[in-house]
Amino acid sequence: MHTIIGIPIAKGIAHGPVRIIHDTSMEAVERLGCNTVEEIQIFHDARNEAIGEIETIRLNTMKNIGEHESKIFEAHQSILEDPEMINQVEAYILEKACCAEWALTVVGNRIRAIFESMDNAYMKERAIDIKDITCRVVNLIMGHYSDVGSINEPYVLVGHDLTPSQTSTLETKYVKGIITEVGGKTAHSAIIATLLKIPYVVIEKGTTLLKDGDDVVFDGREGIVVVDPDQSCLDAYHAKEKQLVQEEEKYAGLKGKVCKTQDNMEVELIANISQIKDLDYIVKSDAKSVGLFRTEFIFMDQDRLPTEDEQYEIYKKITTAMSEGYVTIRTLDIGGDKESPLFNIPKEDNPFLGYRGIRLCLEEVEIFKTQLRAILRASAHGKIKIMFPMIATLTEIRETKSILDSCKKALDLEGNIYDKNIEVGIMIETPAAVVMADVFAKEVDFFSIGTNDLIQYTMAVDRSNLKISALYSQYDPAVLRNMKIIAEAANKENISVSICGEAAADIKLLPYWLGIGIHKLSMSVALIPEVKWTISQMTSTQGIEVVEALSKAGDVREVCNVTHHPPYTKKKVATKSIILGGYLLLDVL
Amino acid sequence: MVKKDFVLEAEEGLHARPASMLAKVAMKFTCDIKLMKSGKSDKVFQPKSILSLMSVGAAKGERLTFVAEGDDEVQAMESISKLFASNFQG
Structure with missing residues (x-):
């Protein structure tokens, strides 16, 4: 049992196994001597799966945001169906007998370089689209969860950051808590987490400090994450949870x-x-x-x-x-x-x-x-x-x-x-x-x-x-x-x-x-x-x-002496340093 | 073989959205389609590929030459003309 201190974002008690959601930082490694027929098949399967995922995002965007905004996802799909991109990946696999994810990474980088070298600022920005798309397919090939909608059991989501497409597919039934490496109270994901009542903390190096399957428990108000908690620790958190539920009832009144x-x-x-x-x-x-x-x-x-x-x-x-x-x-x-x-x-x-x-x-x-x-x-x-x-x-x-x-x-x-x-x-x-x-x-x-x-x-x-x-x-x-x-x-x-x-x-x-x-x-x-x-x-x-x-x-100290223990209250606030530290940290964000 | 010149009126040039619309239209036809910046035949782009289209880096006002060759070349050019006429609003 050990603890990691993070920044509190959205309150609530979370308990469950860690599932790390990789994002654009996912990296393929070169594997040579592969069966080229198999690798080309793997590439096409992942490509088609990605087109399907983007279709869901496109439809959601059209429904929730607007048709105009959804057009960019159509472009993403076209890129995945692009003959030039497909030919280059296939040719690279055949030439090097390397794995599909590596070929895709190489071709993706090549295409990005073309866009990045353009004079037009808009085109330069599109290099990011290419990165998004290739990463999605690479993640699918490497068997990581790029979209949170596909997990059907309770878990604590750990990732670098939540993309809007991920936040829109959060299932409260399964997502017991969220830990990201970046973010703040005003970020869109924080607002959604608070509204969906999903506990949320930010831990700077969350995806390296935690690993898939780690049993974690935390209180989103404190920002302290306990890894491998023992029974007495879990009992304490469950008692807190009860108290929180009572508070919620108070508010609901x-x-x-x-x-x-x-x-x-x-x-x-x-x-x-x-x-x-x-x-x-x-x-x-x-x-x-x-x-x-x-x-x-x-x-x-x-x-x-x-x-x-x-x-x-x-x-x-x-x-x-x-x-x-x-x-x-x-x-x-x-x-x-x-x-x-x-x-x-x-x-x-x-x-x-x-x-x-x-x-x-x-x-x-x-x-x-x-x-x-x-x-x-x-x-x-x-x-x-x-x-x-x-x-x-x-x-x-x-x-x-x-x-x-x-x-x-x-x-x-x-x-x-x-x-x-x-x-x-x-x-x-x-x-x-x-x-x-x-x-x-x-x-x-x-x-x-x-x-x-x-x-x-x-x-x-x-x-x-x-x-x-x-x-x-x-x-x-x-x-x-x-x-x-x-x-x-x-x-x-x-x-x-x-x-x-x-x-x-x-x-x-x-x-x-x-x-x-x-x-x-x-x-x-x-x-x-x-x-x-x-x-x-x-x-x-x-x-x-x-x-x-x-x-x-x-x-500030003299102000906090008053605001944190106002003149009209007799009882002291129990969670002083952490909450205070939390607030000060939050201000930093 | 049919050949036709167009002036790009799309405000931000041939960026992702117009390019994806153009690629979609071009893909419907079996004929071979080529695209060049007018007066510069040294570099040929593939209208069936969104990536190739985006790499043209065409800005508003740019003249583009399309060449179609194959069974459905006339229909292909008509569809491309329509897209330019609607200024990629369809």
């Missing part, structure tokens, strides 16, 4: 009810959404509205710019689905770490301090106008609010609003219907916007605080730089004071203020958010039940006490 504190202060819990395919989960959740609809996915998974009509259909779909509430659509926030081949963003020394968000939109006015027109037209079908990202100056707000006005005028002339009083708000994520919050509050209808970027810019820390990432913390008093300034500015002008970053759902900070006057929290819907229950156990006075106590805190 609040389903459908208004979120409020014990003294009846209402808190609006709304949804973040970054993929239209997650819409079903939002509709089924307790969130009545969407506080952050990220539109980047519309621009990132494509090889061309989306048209106005295509965007309109997406915005209309989500607005119609959320008929009881409203949908806050954030305009395109590309740049920084979010790259897109569609935009000509030159390599920058400091992409986070560079050409991104509203800065890019104000340059690419035509693309921006197309999006605004699509949003405005969709507002005829339900309540929409428009939100602009990365605002740093008043000029940006005014320019943006004037572009919006020109779009409205054009729609008027064309006789299009839209919500003439559509609300316009901004993300507060730069220190400049914090300092100017009192001025900006007079110009817009609402503020939404993007904590992930606000923390990064407040602390001047690139969170992907591991050397300094410890400085990146929502518990830093500088961050908390900034939040307070924003909330006060908004409340003074009587405009709405919400949080839409990860910190919105931080259980430890909930009293502080209420205390500084933020009553609207936007988060991944999977986190809503726990947040709602926590709020239902608080009183608004406790929030004020925490704000008072935190006003004296000088550093």
Whole structure:
């Protein structure tokens, strides 16, 4: 029995045998002296099997995402049926008398090299498609599970990362837990795991530290994986599981009810959404509205710019689905770490301090106008609010609003219907916007605080730089004071203020958010039940006490002394270092 | 033998999607089909192979010459013409 420490992602107790799912890192080795007839047959069998697998993915994509997006899988299938590729693999097997997987790897690399050498950026990217396809077939030949849908007994899935096609085929009946080498709480796979209630941890070298068949047990809240647990250890985990089930029941009791504190202060819990395919989960959740609809996915998974009509259909779909509430659509926030081949963003020394968000939109006015027109037209079908990202100056707000006005005028002339009083708000994520919050509050209808970027810019820390990432913390008093300034500015002008970053759902900070006057929290819907229950156990006075106590805190440690053991609770939190360590590690992600 | 020139209007050039559509159409016919960049007959590409098509690296506005030879050469060229006429939207 030994333990491996990882990063907690999705809660729950997992127990079962490890099944390692190999992905694109799978490598073939050269085996010579093979029976060429057999190897060619093996190649064709695997090729046909792969075409079948891709067909399933293609149909799922068409159903859940769209016909246009599914076309790429047709191209994948064509490549597998390509006479040139088939001839080359067969010829290589015959010439060298080598194994099928090696011949395919060699031919795949050859083809990739052609694409990689092209001038066209789009074609260079297609080299990745070739890699995907050859790896799928190589995996099939080598007998590894490339798709998780094919395993029919309980197991703990271990892999480098989960691809969208894998996440969409997860069977909760069999997948008892997930361990990946990369990922974070906001990754699509994490959101799906949380919603499907599959415990999930990240272990950096999971696929080498664990092997097929290892008996493992872990608690997704702690991130500690026990390998070959003994009976007493298993008993302890089963007891925990019971406790978790009770917690779930507690949360379930609040389903459908208004979120409020014990003294009846209402808190609006709304949804973040970054993929239209997650819409079903939002509709089924307790969130009545969407506080952050990220539109980047519309621009990132494509090889061309989306048209106005295509965007309109997406915005209309989500607005119609959320008929009881409203949908806050954030305009395109590309740049920084979010790259897109569609935009000509030159390599920058400091992409986070560079050409991104509203800065890019104000340059690419035509693309921006197309999006605004699509949003405005969709507002005829339900309540929409428009939100602009990365605002740093008043000029940006005014320019943006004037572009919006020109779009409205054009729609008027064309006789299009839209919500003439559509609300316009901004993300507060730069220190400049914090300092100017009192001025900006007079110009817009609402503020939404993007904590992930606000923390990064407040602390001047690139969170992907591991050397300094410890400085990146929502518990830093500088961050908390900034939040307070924003909330006060908004409340003074009587405009709405919400949080839409990860910190919105931080259980430890909930009293502080209420205390500084933020009553609207936007988060991944999977986190809503726990947040709602926590709020239902608080009183608004406790929030004020925490704000008072935190006003004296000088550093992260002093803040945590208060937030992790708030002044109104007597009992100490039992799982201190791990949970605390977990949070700190999570902040790093 | 039939020979015809086309101008590629697809916005992003002959990338994966249009190439796969073209390869699919070409595969339906038994005749031999060749593709060259207009005026450059030194390099011949295979329209029945998506990989060969993608490796043309043809951008929007590029002139492409198709040559079909065999029993169903006329029908093949007609189908290719249709694809270009619809600008690969079908």
